[in-house]
Amino acid sequence: MTFEELGLGPNTLRAVTESGYTEPTPIQAGAIPKVLQRQDVLGIAQTGTGKTASFTLPMMEILSQGRAKARMPRSLIIEPTRELAAQVAENFEKYSKYHRLSMALLIGGVSFGDQDKKLMQGVDVLICTPGRLLDQYDRGKILMSGVQLLVIDEADRMLDMGFIPDIERIFKMTPFTRQTLFFSATMPAEIQRIVDTFLHQPAKVEVARQATTAKTVSQNLLSLPRNDPKAKRAALRDIMVKEQLKNAILFCNRKKDVDVVAKSLSRHKINAAPIHGDLSQSIRTETLAKFKAGDIRILVASDVAARGLDIPDVSHVLNYDVPFHAEDYVHRIGRTGRAGRKGTAITISTPIDHKALAAIVEMLGQDIPEYHLGKTAKAPAPKTTRKPAPKVKQDSEPKPTRTRKPNPTKSDSKPKKPNKQSKSGSPFGDHMPNFFSQD
Numbered sequence: 001m002t003f004e005e006l007g008l009g010p011n012t013l014r015a016v017t018e019s020g021y022t023e024p025t026p027i028q029a030g031a032i033p034k035v036l037q038r039q040d041v042l043g044i045a046q047t048g049t050g051k052t053a054s055f056t057l058p059m060m061e062i063l064s065q066g067r068a069k070a071r072m073p074r075s076l077i078i079e080p081t082r083e084l085a086a087q088v089a090e091n092f093e094k095y096s097k098y099h100r101l102s103m104a105l106l107i108g109g110v111s112f113g114d115q116d117k118k119l120m121q122g123v124d125v126l127i128c129t130p131g132r133l134l135d136q137y138d139r140g141k142i143l144m145s146g147v148q149l150l151v152i153d154e155a156d157r158m159l160d161m162g163f164i165p166d167i168e169r170i171f172k173m174t175p176f177t178r179q180t181l182f183f184s185a186t187m188p189a190e191i192q193r194i195v196d197t198f199l200h201q202p203a204k205v206e207v208a209r210q211a212t213t214a215k216t217v218s219q220n221l222l223s224l225p226r227n228d229p230k231a232k233r234a235a236l237r238d239i240m241v242k243e244q245l246k247n248a249i250l251f252c253n254r255k256k257d258v259d260v261v262a263k264s265l266s267r268h269k270i271n272a273a274p275i276h277g278d279l280s281q282s283i284r285t286e287t288l289a290k291f292k293a294g295d296i297r298i299l300v301a302s303d304v305a306a307r308g309l310d311i312p313d314v315s316h317v318l319n320y321d322v323p324f325h326a327e328d329y330v331h332r333i334g335r336t337g338r339a340g341r342k343g344t345a346i347t348i349s350t351p352i353d354h355k356a357l358a359a360i361v362e363m364l365g366q367d368i369p370e371y372h373l374g375k376t377a378k379a380p381a382p383k384t385t386r387k388p389a390p391k392v393k394q395d396s397e398p399k400p401t402r403t404r405k406p407n408p409t410k411s412d413s414k415p416k417k418p419n420k421q422s423k424s425g426s427p428f429g430d431h432m433p434n435f436f437s438q439d
């Protein structure tokens with residue numbers, strides 16, 4: 001299958017070729033013809049599958065006919081986070097190079113003045129987070145009656161973040177005759193209900209879930225015998241010495257730890273910076289830009305802040321904590337080994353991670369090979385004579401037996417109970433970063 005066969009016009013094809021894409025990805029091959037036929041589409045796909053182009057490319061074709069009126073966007077792309085919205089906008093600019101389409105980004109942290117000016121001039125595509133869109137709508141700054149195309153991206157993430165009521169409102173505000181393109185990596189019951197309620201006989205395009213991780217990523221597990229934060233940070237530095245890593249995204253389960261670890265690394269003269277929801281938009285944007293430019297070597301991140309960010313060429317992913325949700329493990333390590341490059345993922349586990357680790361191994365259907373710090377770096381020496389924590393893979397090792405159950409009450413990193421909105425899996429539980437309220 002080629003891009004030409006999908007029904008895209010010459011201006012789009014030229015931009016696609018210049019982007020270096022030679023053939024459509026499965027989600028693109030499945031969705032683009034359906035969108036061009038003006039059908040509603042339910043795309044079940046994750047980031048990394050090329051789904052952004054699967055909706056933006058045919059949208060450009062459709063929107064190339066007609067003109068935008070003041071305050072009446074002709075299409076909406078709704079994203080759960082500011083970063084994702086900004087990323088989609090970047091993609092859109094790249095793909096629409098040879099079209100005369102106007103695009104505006106409506107997200108928190110960006111001045112109202114500029115956004116409003118653009119809206120006044122009329123936009124073909126408005127890329128936004130739900131909160132900021134509704135805010136502007138309620139102020140009478142936007143009219144929805146001209147919306148022909150509505151894209152809801154990362155719907156399951158919207159659910160995690162408690163945005164479903166906003167999404168329902170947006171559906172109800174836009175014309176019944178609109179075309180809807182709806183993307184979600186998973187289909188929990190609540191998402192299915194939304195699809196059943198608001199989409200009209202959608203064409204379902206499902207691409208294989210990345211339940212298995214890319215073969216280009218070598219996975220490793222460093223099991224520490226105790227949950228001692230100091231020893232953990234020391235082990236982290238040892239990994240960095242041993243790996244001589246070019247750059248890395250380092251994931252922590254809690255934003256509190258994102259700060260602690262980033263500070264600790266900086267104290268040890270390691271070029272690191274945090275990214276999470278409590279930081280201002282300008283700092284997050286700047287940090288991300290610096291990381292992309294290679295001016296920051298280690299990006300210390302929380303799951304939601306990093307989700308979906310397309311950062312090419314990351315040599316390592318380090319899991320400072322085993323993620324609470326197995327799915328996040330796949331997302332995290334998917335940040336490396338992209339575009340056929342080799343990548344390394346190293347996960348640090350302590351006895352309290354036993355359950356989470358078991359869930360990951362079950363989901364992967366395979367063990368994670370054990371990582372040895374070796375002699376080049378000093379491993380944190382256990383102070384007690386307790387046997388080591390269980391290791392997931394013991395191919396070449398004698399099998400240690402589990403000696404004790406984790407005692408989460410003693411742990412300083414006890415997972416917080418998820419709040420109502422994060423039942424389906426937000427790792428932030430009841431301390432959801434304010435970043436995700438968007439404004």
Ligand code: AMP
Pocket residue numbers: 020021022023024025028046047048049050051052053310
């Ligand atoms: P996405 O899932 O939209 O975040 O896309 C993931 C990455 O794949 C981005 O870096 C895109 O630039 C890239 N990409 C999208 N479509 C293609 C394609 N047909 N061939 C190669 N790379 C692509």
